[in-house]
Amino acid sequence: MTDTSTTEPKVIRGPYQNGIKRRREIIESASRIFASYGYAGGSLRQIAEEVGVTPAALTRHFESKEGLLSAVLENWDAEAEDRNPRDVRGLDYFVLLRDAIIYNQANRGLIELFLTLSAESSNPSHPAREFIQERYQRVVHTGFEHLSEARDAGETIWMDDDKVLTEVRAVYAMMDGLQLQWLIDPTVDLVGTFSESLSVILQRWTGGARALPPLAASA
Amino acid sequence: MTDTSTTEPKVIRGPYQNGIKRRREIIESASRIFASYGYAGGSLRQIAEEVGVTPAALTRHFESKEGLLSAVLENWDAEAEDRNPRDVRGLDYFVLLRDAIIYNQANRGLIELFLTLSAESSNPSHPAREFIQERYQRVVHTGFEHLSEARDAGETIWMDDDKVLTEVRAVYAMMDGLQLQWLIDPTVDLVGTFSESLSVILQRWTGGARALPPLAASA
DNA sequence: GTCTATAAGAAGATAGAC
DNA sequence: GTCTATCTTCTTATAGAC
Numbered sequence: 294m295t296d297t298s299t300t301e302p303k304v305i306r307g308p309y310q311n312g313i314k315r316r317r318e319i320i321e322s323a324s325r326i327f328a329s330y331g332y333a334g335g336s337l338r339q340i341a342e343e344v345g346v347t348p349a350a351l352t353r354h355f356e357s358k359e360g361l362l363s364a365v366l367e368n369w370d371a372e373a374e375d376r377n378p379r380d381v382r383g384l385d386y387f388v389l390l391r392d393a394i395i396y397n398q399a400n401r402g403l404i405e406l407f408l409t410l411s412a413e414s415s416n417p418s419h420p421a422r423e424f425i426q427e428r429y430q431r432v433v434h435t436g437f438e439h440l441s442e443a444r445d446a447g448e449t450i451w452m453d454d455d456k457v458l459t460e461v462r463a464v465y466a467m468m469d470g471l472q473l474q475w476l477i478d479p480t481v482d483l484v485g486t487f488s489e490s491l492s493v494i495l496q497r498w499t500g501g502a503r504a505l506p507p508l509a510a511s512a
Numbered sequence: 513m514t515d516t517s518t519t520e521p522k523v524i525r526g527p528y529q530n531g532i533k534r535r536r537e538i539i540e541s542a543s544r545i546f547a548s549y550g551y552a553g554g555s556l557r558q559i560a561e562e563v564g565v566t567p568a569a570l571t572r573h574f575e576s577k578e579g580l581l582s583a584v585l586e587n588w589d590a591e592a593e594d595r596n597p598r599d600v601r602g603l604d605y606f607v608l609l610r611d612a613i614i615y616n617q618a619n620r621g622l623i624e625l626f627l628t629l630s631a632e633s634s635n636p637s638h639p640a641r642e643f644i645q646e647r648y649q650r651v652v653h654t655g656f657e658h659l660s661e662a663r664d665a666g667e668t669i670w671m672d673d674d675k676v677l678t679e680v681r682a683v684y685a686m687m688d689g690l691q692l693q694w695l696i697d698p699t700v701d702l703v704g705t706f707s708e709s710l711s712v713i714l715q716r717w718t719g720g721a722r723a724l725p726p727l728a729a730s731a
Numbered sequence: 732g733t734c735t736a737t738a739a740g741a742a743g744a745t746a747g748a749c
Numbered sequence: 750g751t752c753t754a755t756c757t758t759c760t761t762a763t764a765g766a767c
Binding site for chain 1: 549628631633652709
């Protein structure tokens, strides 16, 4: 009687190692393709060819092209969340934006994906619109919290809440805009231009008490 | 003998009034469609339907989809050039960026087209890439000329050429980035946020001597 | 100058074999 | 879990009638 159990696996194989690996490969490839050609411009065939499978395998994993996009967005968001510094408060948060830019410069696909999908999703019927809207709101909200906290701690000159929001929006706008310039023309000195601009902003916020500290030497 | 000439038209009818009008209609529709769906995502079918003709009529006028894109870009560039103030020099040029933003807010399609195509054309094989690259270089160059002229005239604090370029890039980055935020979330106060940020920058450039003058009342 | 008709291909998605 | 094969729809582009 108990012998029947021997035909069953002893361990739960679960989501299957191969499937997980393949799924990750597909998401990474789809991120590249969507970043380069947009969601509308990228095709399941291109992605399938990069991965080395047929388009049918993709719809098996993700149901539809839109399902694949959702997976790409979730993956991107989770990665960004992982890199988001946890124990940093107030002005230090903005200092670390320079590190984010350095990371983005080394991972061009990330900013390409964000900017391509953001511009594309300005159309209300775009499947990524809600995601992009919510993500940007979250980013602005986090920035607002950190800058108003710094203000309340007396680390900055006085700004009312409207002013804080304006400053935060301007910083992220400058960040996105410079990254766009760099995408258009890769010879643009992204890190240098951003660092200098951010430093000037920090000095203005703090009445000159604080600028951007030099980067730790890579060695 | 001379009677044969009567079968020929007396005047050169030229590009035909109807054709010119239709051509403009097509370009305007294509601008909207490409702005909303990107170049890859927008189809000749959509454009033809908006105009009220068949896709075949479009390829008659513009040879191919890429030809239509070129026409859209040329049209957009010509319009932008028309609005570019001629007799304004130095710092006044940057003051007028606020008017550009106000115009863009009332003509959402223009900035949508620019940002969508810019992000899309980060791919080297995109047909609009060269155009976008050259246009942005031109914009940055013009800004550089005006700010360095103001510096040489003693209207600003001292900045070396690298600093001037950084400041110009940062201003346009902030401008593009805010417009992107506004595209993503139309409740963003585009004009107000930009005006305040630009005013702060002008004050910094001039050591406080100059801020953004109030807008002329619309009445 | 615009139409219909159609070519030639690529798109997303599904069915069923293995 | 991935394949082949196929369906339907949509793409750009062309040919020729009106």
